[in-house]
Amino acid sequence: MKYDENSIQEFSQGDIMLHPDRVHGVRAVDSEKDLAEILANHKWPLCMGFEFDDFLYLNDGDREDTPEYASLKIDDVDGLMVTAREVGRIKPLGMEVSKVSGFVQDMRAGRWSTSGPLRLKAEPDWHHSCELCEFRED
Secondary structure (H helix, E strand, C coil): CCCCCCCEEECCCCCCCCCCCCCEEEEECCCHHHHHHHHHHCCCCCCEEEEECCEEEEECCCCCCCCCEEEEEEEEEECCEEEEEEEEEECCCCCCHHHHHHHHHHHHCCCCCCCCCEEEEEEECCCCCCCCCCCCCC
């Protein structure tokens, strides 16, 4: 399957998350179809992430209107600390759901390369609140 080079990237040596210190609120997703729809058709706070089939898809972008997700293969979970390896990146907003689904299938099939692990904090979305997502009245 061919992807738009501006929307999907394979991991290459030396790449790391843009925001590895960001604490993400992570929501478990039950199916590949739901994950693809969530990523392609919705805008989320910069601290939002999704978990599906031992992978995290963490918003690693700089702006909510142009989300960029790092795909990370989970190696270990210790409380709220996750050790994972970045294996791909996707800018899914506005893509066809089938293309996002193809990316998720490639991640699950191991069609990626990786280097050193990252250690990051990920909280359940119902427990998470930070300056990137909390509601403020002006």
